Each structure stands twice: as structure tokens, then as C-alpha cells.
Amino acid sequence: MSKSFPAPSKTFFILFFLHLFLSLGLRLTGQLEQRIFNEILIYGALAYSMIGSQWNYAPSYLKASSILFFLYLLSIYTHQDFSNNGLSASEALEWGTTLFTFFSSWGLLSNSTKQPILRLCCRTIYYGGLWLTALVPLLGIGYGIVSGGHALSADLILAVFQTNPGEALSYLREQPLFLWALSLLGIFAISILVISLSRKMLKAAPIQKPSIILILMALLALNMKSTLPRIKIFYLANTITSARTSLKAYEQYKIMKEIRLNRLSALPPLSIDSRARGTYVLVIGESASRDHMHVYGYDRQTTPWMDKMAVCKGTTIFSYPYANDCQTILSLTYALSEKNQYNQVPLEDAYSIIDLSKAAGYDTYWISNQAGFSASDTPITIISSTAAHHTWVNGRGASPSDSTYPEGKLIAELPDNVDRPSFIVIHLMGSHSRYADRYPKSYSLFSGRGKFVDAYDNSVRYVDSVLQGIFEKVQNYSNFQGFLYLPDHGEDPESGNAHSPDKFTFQMVRIPFLVYLSPTAIARRPEIQKELQKHKDLPWTNDLAYNLLISLLGIQNAPYEERQFDLTSPTYQLNWEKAKTQHGTKTLSEKTEPHSHIK
Template identity: 30%
Template sequence: MKIKCSKILQYGALEIVAIYFSLLMVMSLLTGNLVYRRSQSLLAAAIIVVLTSHLYSDRRKYFITWGALGTLLASVLYIYYNLNDSSQVYLAIKYLSFSLNESCLIILTVSMLWQRTKKFILVLLLILALIIPIVFWGYYLSMDAWFASDTLLAVMQTNLGESKEYLSDYFTVSGMAAIIFIVIVAGIVWRNMQSVLLVKEKKHFTAFISLALLVSATACYKTRDNLILNTGWKAKENLQKYADFQKMQAQRKSIVRLNLQENGKQQGVFVLVIGESQSKDHMSAYGYDKKTTPWLGEAFKQDNFIKFTNAYSCHTHTIPVLTYALTAKNQYNELQLENAVSLLEVAEAAGYETAWLSNQIKYSAWDTPITVIASEANQQDWINHNIGETTVSNAYDLKLLDSLKSLKLTDKMLIVIHLMGNHGSYRERYPRDFAVFSDMSSEVGSYDNSILYNDYVVSKIYEYVRSLPEFNCMIYFADHADAVEEKLGHDASKFVWPMTHIPMYIGFSERFRQKDAAMVNILRNSQDKVFTNDLIFNIMLGLMNIKIPDIYEQENDITSTYYNSDIQRFKTLYGQRFVREDLQ
């Protein structure tokens, strides 16, 4: 008996060593470096699987099933290292360990509950485990990109309709093939799992299986801080920041009222128009070879228009951009988002009547900081009523002109207009009369048509607001651009510089241009300076002559002589990339 136990221990030790070094070899092949430091979790996974295998009558079938499921779950590491350098090795090791421990836990759970619970519950357990490889492989083969936390956050803050449009534009046959392949392999694993039988007649079986479940679950918990799950944790952390932003709304408003300095007798109407997914690289007013912006091209010839040639977006997704652009938070300060006062909060405290007009979907009352900011407006009109259903608008952007004309106007007012603009699917953003670029490829042609229609819409908005007796100026900027030629949209995980090439311009009334001639001259002399759109908040405060100590930043206000135009400091993707890379 002692000899038999000794052999079991010897063989068990050899199995553990073999599995452990095999896992080290896999990680070394993936990263291109010999990996052995901080690999204790791999050793622990090897020990757990070998010891657990003795609870089964057919250990060989157990190892095959465990290996197949573990490989399926861990296969996403190949995607990461195929697209990235050999960084974050420790977090990758932890995910590999997590995958193997999770596989062990799933097999144990199915074996234990096979006769005690409904089968669909166990199938659901396996499907939940497969979400990671399905999402990451489907996304990789469709977009040739890593499914990063920014991507997940964008998905979490969108709706089913927008997801459908995105998939119709970018999802590929290879992506679908990957999902089908994973499902087929999972089906084979599932069949094998049903035939991997526990040796229930063993002494103290219940104690052993309970211990195995506890150890496997604990090992999964200990390795939860890993390369893949951190994608979800980071997205959740950002969502929590957004929730905190809403909770602190009353406190922020109180701080503004206490610290606001008198903004003089500044009167007038200021209009802020926010474009969507618009690239200046596809605007003829910025040098594009197709005449996509005829009105803007003529407007730029007038003395009361200023075109900014080096404007960049601070991110490539709408929510991160506007969260910064419309609050005191930016890439260059240390302010916590929840403490960052919004533009509308400040304007209201300074005595401005505020209005928010949008053709974007209002997902729910408090989904994002954008809806929190918009909720502060005294007057609101959301013309896209398909909340949570689709991004196919009830009307094209020109319908916002009716909303604009319906506003109750005052002599001191801030009007924010958020267009649907050039958001994909591009062909949904313009009426048929604007489908003029049929000689180009479908995607590029549709995008250029949407740019042409956007130019028409903005021209009509400007034509109306300039006729208002108290009109001061209209400021236009896009949240981000789309990499249309590269067919990448604006996905941050597949970042290219064209995603940040946004238009920005200001049109002044003749009265304002004369009254604030010094400021207008500063802006004209700054039109070629680098600017990121997370600084819109400071520009608006400068134009509206609102001064709040410790909130307004003159070094980040391009209307000020103190604006810091050093190109070395400008960033995008929330500080991950420097604009100077694109300018070199």
C-alpha cells in the first residue's frame, strides 16, 4: 500500500512539473521571452488540476477536457501579444492561471450537479465562460484590434440599435466564423464533460470534492486581477466615476455660486454646436479634394470667421470627449471628474438662460455625464425619441432648426446643439438629395455625403442665429473624427491619428467682433496653434467673460494671451498619446 501511494506521489509530482513547464513554455512563446518570474499561480494551477484529476475514473479524459476548455479560454492571450509588445507579462500569466482554474471549476461543477439540476443551468454556466473568447476573437478578426476597456465602455453606454449598425458596418465573415468555431469546440468539450465521471465510491468523497471546489474557486478569485478581466474592471471604474459625477451635482453648483466673480454686463446669445464623428480630412474647407463643405469654404473667406487648423480630439469616443469638453476636467489638470463643474452649471450661475437641443439618443435620464449636463438646461428638446432602441433618427439633423426656432429667447443665453452628424452608419445620416458622391466607394462616398449634408445643416443654423438681435458667436467643434479611409471608425483600441483630426471654427457677429476686438484678434493669431477639445470649457468661459477662481484656467483658454501653446504638452486618448507624434 505504501509503495502504491509512493508511486502515485511520484507520478503526481512529475505530472505537476510537466504541466507547469508546459505552461511556462506557452507564455515564453507568446511573449518572446523566457518567463519564470512571478509564475507561482501557474504552479498552483498545475497542482490543483493534478490533484483534482484523482476524483475521476478516467483521468486521461479529464485532462483532455480540462486542456481543451482551458486552451479555448486562454486563447485570447494570442490576440494580445500578436497586436502588442511583450508588456504586462505578469497580468497575462495571471489570466492564464485564471483560465485553467476556471476550467477546473466548471468541470467539477458540471460533474457534481449533472444529476441534481436542470441541464440548461449548466449550459448557461459554460456560455458565460465562453463570452470572453467569443467577444475577443470575433472583435479581433473583424477589426484586427484588441477589445480594450475603452471599447467595452462604449458598448456599455450604447444601445442595441447602435450595436446593430456598428456590426453591420464592421463585422466580418471571419469574425462570425471565429464565433461559430468556438461554439463547435465548446460543443465537443461539453459532450466530453458529460462523460467524465467522478469516482463517488471513494472514501471521504464529499469532503474531497468540496475541498476541490473551494480550492479552485479560491484560485480563480486570487487571479481575478488579470490582463482580460481588468478590461471590465477599468470600464466599471469609469462608469462609477460617471455615477459620482451625478451625485456631486448639487455640491458643484453650490461651489460655482460661491466662487463666481461678476462677469460684467456681458449679454448676448452664444451658440455651441457639437458635431459627431466629423473628420476635417474629408472637408473641402480644410483642403479635401471633393467639394463636401461649400458653405463653410465661403464662410472662411469672411472676416467674422476663424478656422482652427490644428484642433484635435482628446479621445476617440463621444462620452470620454464630451465629459471633458463640457466640464472643467481636462487632460492637463488633476481635477477629479465628480468635482468638475459643467459648462451649463457655470452658465446658469452667471445668469445665462441655457438650452440643449439634440438629435442624439437620450438613453435614459441619467445614463452618462452628458445627460446629467444636459439635464441642467432650462430648455431641452431631444428630437430622437428612439430611446434604447435604435440610432436611426426620427429626423435628420435639419429638424433641429425647428427646435432652435421654438426656443424662448432671452438677451443672455447659451444654446448647445448636439448633432447626429456623421455617426455611422453614414448612409443613415442624410436624405437622398445629398447622395452626390456616387463615384466613390460605398463607405467613403456615404461619409462624404454625410459631410455635405452636415455643411448644409450648420449653414442653416448659422443663418438663423446670426439674425438674432443679441447674437454674439457660434462655436463649432466635432467630438472626434472617423478613420474612414482605413475603415476603422473611431475605435480607440485601433487608434490612428485621423480619428482625432477634427474641425473647429468660430463665427462672430459684427457687433461682437468690434466690441471684443482684442479677443477676436487673439483668436485669429492663434488659429494655427494646437488645441485639444477638452479645453472647450475654458474657451467658452473666456468668450462669455465668466471668471471663477481655481476653475477657469487661462493657460488652457485659447482666447487668452496666457494660453500655453507648447506642442510638447498636448495629448489625446486621455494622455496615452502625444499630439507631437502626428505633427512630426
């Protein structure tokens, strides 16, 4: 004669199979099923049911676990791109289950010990662990709401490390503070709810044998240990690991600086082609989108000076230039060194254009309106420090007020004249957000398209005037040879997303690129101008600036030349099939071009 199971046994099996089928259902409906491990589903359902049995399936235990499971699932579904962020819904549920069951076990253990100190320690771990278990998905939900449903990326973490207080303040001033406040309020409210349920759980916790609880906790710990080596499936850990790898590479680049310079000095001496000797000026723009430039077909007159330059004999304005990344440090690290998206040169071994031009005999200048440092030394800091003369008009302190330093005053920082071959790099703040901080009130020329677009267009118009001022001064240098305007990346002001990598659009990497050669330079090397004009309608990414500058500056015996990536070479061969951005993770094509009609 069959006997029915006692109530706790029925509950055990009900919880076990409900949890298991929920996980399997999420796995089958998800798009990342290849990343989930089957055994984790069984372990999660078993652990949840067994620990639940020790709690006598108290209502507070079931409520708390249900809320946490819901939060973990919601943290995935609040991201539009959750299917591509490296963590599936079923994985989120299983990690939430593992953490909840492990930390709730400490509450059982605290009620089962008579030692006051041990009980206090157990309860501290219990409350703190459950709060952290709830905080993880809450942060994910909050970020998902504020970011518009985008996943946290390693690039964004890098941006935080490489941002100074002034930039951070400008960024926050542009963000929807209501959503930030709502997210923080939600985190606070749900944290209070979780703590309240944790207290109710503890009051309802039965006294169990410590040995049984410890055995279950040991099994949970072993399960966690077995899955930790495979934690690359866990999106947040994978993201942080990726960011740490990049930061370590930057640190290694700094450490290897002297080794690179010593290695360079041991190579055959570099020299300057006699036909190229003179002064060259590279202006590095900031957050400049060609989609908002009149010279590229934009309907607002934002570039009167560039419009005039476009018809000059020595000017080449390229039709399809792109940034190699939508963040300053990542983009310029490649643009100014021999490392690019298409070669296998380790970053730590990559010479910079400053290294080579200085070694060849150029007097090198770095004049910057960007902040001098952040929480982390970057390759740009290392590259610029190699210059013989460097000026940071914002100083090294990077206080918030520094970020509004008038760009036009940079012109006064330029040398009045140079009497030897020189390579001068000027790094602008350009159109970096907050856009309204980037121009004087007299340049508030546009209105009617929203505060972001209007302010951005005003900043583009002001930068155009700054470029004009710089050009008019340097063209009078004795033996002036060339002028280049090359931004680090583009911008997407319409969406309000600026150039955030976790909200990537191709507008964030569509940049302008202008090269001007003086009549003297063209007379000495007419083939350079000919090849630039020949290639101006081909795609080009700014990580190839190093290759172009080697040729323009006439540096001979350069240790690593890739002529197929040099715009002045007849063998230049980058095309739409090969062109990449975001450090090789995204493919460019003519479909990424809304318009590009040089006036």
C-alpha cells in the same frame, strides 16, 4: 535495487512537468512576465496532475483539458495587441487550468455520492462550470476575430452602456455579419464538443473517496482565494473594474448635481462682461474628421460653406485641433466641464459651462438630435438638463427609427429671435455611423472609394449645409456675437472601424474647429480675435473648450480658471510636448498629423 514507478505515478509526473515547463516557456517568451506569480505555475501544474490522477488519466479528461488549454491560449493570440492587454499567455493557461480542475472535480464528486439530489447538484455545477470555462476563451476568440484582433477595452464597455437602440442597430448594420455568424457558429460547435467530452468524462469517472475529492477541491478553492485579491492581473476583470469605476464616477456626478449648484450659488456672484453681452451659438458635431474636409486640404469638395467662411474676417479655423477622447460621452464630459486631461479637478466637483453661463445671466438652450437616454444616465444628460430650455428632437425613447431624423429640421427648432444674452448649444448626429442614414438621397454626391468612405463624405457634405443653415439663421439675431463648430471626436471610415476605442487610430481624434466672431464682437474686444489668430496653428484639445467659452462669453468671477489653457489668453501654452488625447493615455505630436492645410 531500483523499482519503476507504477504507470499512474509516471503519468502524474509527466503531466506535472509538461504543464510546468509549458507555463514557464510561455512566460519566458511572453512580454508580460513581470505580471505573473511564480507560485501559480506550481499550483496549476500540481492541481492538474492531482485531479488527473483521480480521473485515472482518462483519455476524455486529457482531451477535454487539452482543448480548453488550446482555447485559452488562442484567445490571447487572436488579439494583435495581446502583449499590452494586461493578460499573458501563461496567465491565461493557469486560469484555464484552475477553472478546469475545480469544475471537473464536481464530476468526480457526483459519481462518489449516493444522494440523488446531491448528485444532481454536483452534475449541474460540473456541466455548467465546464461550459462556462470553455465559454470565456470562446468569447475572447470570437471578439478577436470580429474586432480584427483587438482587445476588449473598458471604453468599449462604457460605449455599450451609453448607446441607445438606434445607435446599436446602426452599428450592427455596418459590421461584417459573416464574421459574427462564423464566430457564433464556432462558439456553438465547440460548446457542443465540450459538453460531449464532459459526458464521456463522467461516464469514465471512477468512484473515489469523497473525502479525498473534497480535500483537493478545498485546496483548489484556497488557491483561487489567494489569487483573487490579485485579480487585477486578469485582463477581463481589470477591464470590467475600470468600466465600473467610470460608471460610478458618472453616477456620482449625477448625485452631486444639486450640491454643485448650491456651492456655485454660495460663491461670489457671476456676471457677464458688458462688452461680451449677446448671443453665442455652439454647434457640437458628431464623428467629424478634418481629414475628410476640403477646408483642411481633402481633395473632395465636402465643405463649400466652411471654405467660404475661412476667408471671412471674423473666422478662425484652427489647424491642429484634437478630441480628448474618441467617444462622445467621454469627450464631451471634459469639453463642457472644468475637468480636463491636464488638471486634477475631480469630475464630481466639476462645474459645467451650462451651469456657469446660466448663473452669470445667460438664457441657456440645449437643442439635440442625439437620443435622449441610454441604459445609463451620463454626464452629458446631466449637463444638458441644467439648461433653461432643452429640446430633444429624437424624444426620450431613442427608437431605432429616431436615428435617421433629418438634421436640417433642427434649424426649425431654433428660436426665431432672442432678446436677452443667450447661450445656445446644438448637438448634431452629424456623421455618426451608419453614415448613409445621415443625409438625404439628394446628397449622394460621391462614389468610387468604397461604401464607407463615399457615404461618410456625403454625410460631411450634408453637415456642412446644415451648419450653413444654422449660421444664416442665428447671425440675424439681435446682438449676435459668436458661432463655434466643435465636434466631439473624429472618425476612421477607411478602416471601417468608425471611432471604436479598441481599434484606435489618431484619425479618430483629429477634428475640425471653427470660431466666428461678429463684427460687433471684434469691435468690442479686438484682443480676443487677435489671440485666436495668434494661436490657430498650435495644438489644442477639445477638453479645453470650457476655458475658451468662459472667456468668449465674458463670464466674470468664474471659480476655476486656467488661463494657460485659454486660446484667448496671451499666456496660452499647450504645445506638442504637453498635448494629450484619450484622457491622457496617448501623446500627440506633429507625427500624428498626415496633413492640415487650411484653405
